[in-house]
Amino acid sequence: MKILIVRTDRLGDVVLTLPMARAIKKALPTAHVTFLAREYTRPIIERCPDVDEIRTINDKPSFWKILRQFRRCDVAFFPSPRFQLALAAFLARVPKRVGTGYRWYSFLFTSKIYEHRKTAEHHEAEYNLRMLTTIGISSDMAELPTIQLQAPEIESVDQWMIQHLGFANAKFAMLHITSGGSTQPWAVRKFVEVGREIAEKYNMRVVLTGVDADANVISIALASIGTNRAIPFVGQTILELAALLDRASIVITIGTGPGHLAAALGAPTIGMFPLPLPISKERWGFRGTLVSNLSPKPISGCPNCKDCTCMERIGSEDVMNAVETLFRL
Numbered sequence: 238m239k240i241l242i243v244r245t246d247r248l249g250d251v252v253l254t255l256p257m258a259r260a261i262k263k264a265l266p267t268a269h270v271t272f273l274a275r276e277y278t279r280p281i282i283e284r285c286p287d288v289d290e291i292r293t294i295n296d297k298p299s300f301w302k303i304l305r306q307f308r309r310c311d312v313a314f315f316p317s318p319r320f321q322l323a324l325a326a327f328l329a330r331v332p333k334r335v336g337t338g339y340r341w342y343s344f345l346f347t348s349k350i351y352e353h354r355k356t357a358e359h360h361e362a363e364y365n366l367r368m369l370t371t372i373g374i375s376s377d378m379a380e381l382p383t384i385q386l387q388a389p390e391i392e393s394v395d396q397w398m399i400q401h402l403g404f405a406n407a408k409f410a411m412l413h414i415t416s417g418g419s420t421q422p423w424a425v426r427k428f429v430e431v432g433r434e435i436a437e438k439y440n441m442r443v444v445l446t447g448v449d450a451d452a453n454v455i456s457i458a459l460a461s462i463g464t465n466r467a468i469p470f471v472g473q474t475i476l477e478l479a480a481l482l483d484r485a486s487i488v489i490t491i492g493t494g495p496g497h498l499a500a501a502l503g504a505p506t507i508g509m510f511p512l513p514l515p516i517s518k519e520r521w522g523f524r525g526t527l528v529s530n531l532s533p534k535p536i537s538g539c540p541n542c543k544d545c546t547c548m549e550r551i552g553s554e555d556v557m558n559a560v561e562t563l564f565r566l
Contacts, residue, residue, distance in 0.1 A: 238265060238267075238268045238269070238311050238312065238372075239268075239269045239271070239309055239310050239311045239312070240261055240268055240269065240270050240271065240310075240311065240312045240313075240314070240372075241271045241272075241273060241292075241306075241307065241310045241312065241313045241314070241331075242254060242257055242258065242270065242271070242272050242273070242314045242316070243313060243314060243315050243316070243318075243322055243326075244272070244273070244274055244316055244317060245273060245274055245275050245294060245317075245319065245322065246275070246317055247278070247417075247419060247494055248277075248278055248281065248475070248494025248495070248497070248498065249419065249492070249493065249494035249496070249497040249498075249521070250316075250317060250361075250494075251274055251278045251281065251282065251494075252281070252382060252384075252494065252497040252498055252501050253360075253361045253362040253365065253497060253521075253524070254316055254362075254365050255272075255282070255285050255287070255288070255382030255383075255384070255501075256362055256365065256366055256376075256380040256381060256382050257314065257316075257365050257366060257368070257369060257376075258270045258272065258285060258287035258288050258382075259285075259287045259380055259381070259382060259383055260366055260369055260374060260376035260377070260380050261287070261369065261374065262287045263376075264369075264373075264374040264376070265374070269289050269290065270287060270288050270289050270290075271288070271289065271290040271291070271292060271310070272285075272288045272290070272291050272292070273291075273292045273293070273294070273306050273322075274291065274292075274293055275293060275294065275295070275296075276293045276294075276295060277475065278475075279291055279293050280474065280475050280476045281384065281475060281476070281479065281498065284384050284385050284386060284476070284479075285382060285383055285384055285385075286383055286385060287382075287383055292306045294306065300321060300325065303321055303322060303325045304325045304328060304329055306325070307325055307326045307329035307331055308329065310329070310331045311331070311332055311333065312331070312332070312333040312334075312335065312372060313326045313331045313333070313334050313335065314336075314368055314369075315334070315335060315336035315337075315346070316364070316365045316368065318336045318337060318340060318342075318346075320340075320342050323336060323340075323342055323345040323346065324342070324345060326345070327345040332347070333347050333348060333371070333372070334346045334347045334348070335347075335348045335350065335368055335371045335372075336348075336349065336350065337349065337350050337351075337352070338350060338351045339351070339353065348371040350367075350368055352364060352367070354515075354520065355514060355515045356514060357514040357515070357517050357519040357520035359378075360378075360519065360520060360521075360522065360524070361520050361521055362378075362380075362524055363378045366378055366380060379524075381501060381524060381525065382501050384479070384498075384501055386476070386479060386480050386483060389476070390474070390476035390477050390479065390480040393473075393477050393480070394477055394480040394481050394484065397470075397473075397477070397481070398481075398484070401468050402442055402468070406484075407441075407442065408439075408441045408486045409441050409442045409443065409444050409484075409485060409486060410432070410436075410439075410441055410442075410443050410444070410485065410486060410487045410488075410489065410560075411443075411444045411446060411470075411481065411482060411485040411487070411488045411489070411504075412428050412431070412432055412445050412446070412458075412488075412489050413445075413446045413447065413488070413489075413490035413491075413493055413495045413496065414428045414445060414447065414451075414454065414455065414458055414490070415447050415451045415454055415455075416491050416492075416493060417448075417493065417494075419492065419493060419494070420491050420492040420493070420510065420511065420516050420521070421491070421511045421516070421545065421547075421548045422491065422548065423491050423509050423548050423551065424548075424549065425454060425457065425458050425461075426461075427551075427552070427553045427556075428458060428489070429458055429461040429462055430553040431489060431553050431556050431557060431560075432445075432458070432462040432466070433462055433463075433466070434553070434557055435487070435557075435560065436462065436463075436466040436467070439486075439564075441486060442466060442467065442468060443462055443466055443467040443468070444467070444468055444469075444470050444481070444485070445458055445459055445462075445467055445468070445469050445470065445471075446469075446470045446471070446478065446481075446495060447469075447471050448471070448472070449471060449472050451471065452469075452471055455469050455471055456469075478495060478498075479498055479502065482495060482498055482499040482502055482504050483499075483502045483503070483504060484504075485499065485504050485505075486505065486564075487504075487505045487506075487507065487560055487563060487564070488500075488504050488506045488507070489506075489507045489556060489560075490506075490507075490508060490509075491508065491509045491510070491548075492508055492509070492510050492516065492518075492521050492522075492523075496508050496523050497523055497524075499523075499525075500523035500524055500525030500527075500528050501524070501525060502525075503525060503526055503527065504525075504527070505527040505528075505563040505564075505566075506523050506525060506527065506528050506529075507528075507530075507531065507556060507559045507560065507563070508522060508523045508528070508529070508530045508531065509530075509531045509532075509548065509551050509556070510522060510530060510531070510532050511532070511533070511540075511545060511547050511548050512532060512533060512535055512539050512540030512545070512547045513540050513545055517532065517540070518530040518531075518532050527563055527566060529559040529562065529563060531551055531555055531556065531559060532547075532551075533547040533548065533549075533550035533551050534550065535547075536550075
């Protein structure tokens, strides 16, 4: 059976969809699993041994290029469907097309899933895994992705750590302080408070991560924590980021792709999530063996007030309590 999983959005979405590949390989070891994704997430998918083939599209592909992605395919899963992609699968005559039953173009799917993800009755990864019942696979809902880092990124991070932290097995805390618009932010000054306290209490350096576009914000946080305590990690490849996340003593972030990646790799990870259900920890919380997902306590109007500011109610002391709990495990 040739199975295509379509997930052309962001890093966190991809990490939470990769368990589908693991579940398929467990149930159908001879199945050929292909992943259709954006080019920037490809390196992480390449480190998943449960995926046999990767196809990618850019942000504005021609429809004919999209159509070609559905060649030689028996089943196509659409965890987060887009009209053009669903139409292409229909026109490519993919025999079984699995997607939501609640879009105006749901008639393009042969198997319809009647679940509203925005209500967060299940976690995003569970919604994805539940789709597999349409081909007779009943998966463990706690299934995690398999991501195996390789020598190039490991050796590159070894050299970075020797250069900036003194030695390759140094202990450090990793703070990813920006959101990329995927969730509500947590104040930079609170990240600074946490960074200072970790540096003082646990005598470890603080690494601030982000993309090139985050450089100004990271520079402000770096100066506030102190360059003797903190160091930036900006502009590296996504695999180098993964290798550094894998080494971290603790990773602290809001609901971002790097947080999902860190948790999947087994790093102790703390995530902060707002209360509105579509972006809550109930739907998007980090999944892993050493994870603490935090949300503010609700007040009048929560969780769907018009101008949500609930993330402001998560204090640096709440995060430090979570740090101490994870360090005791």
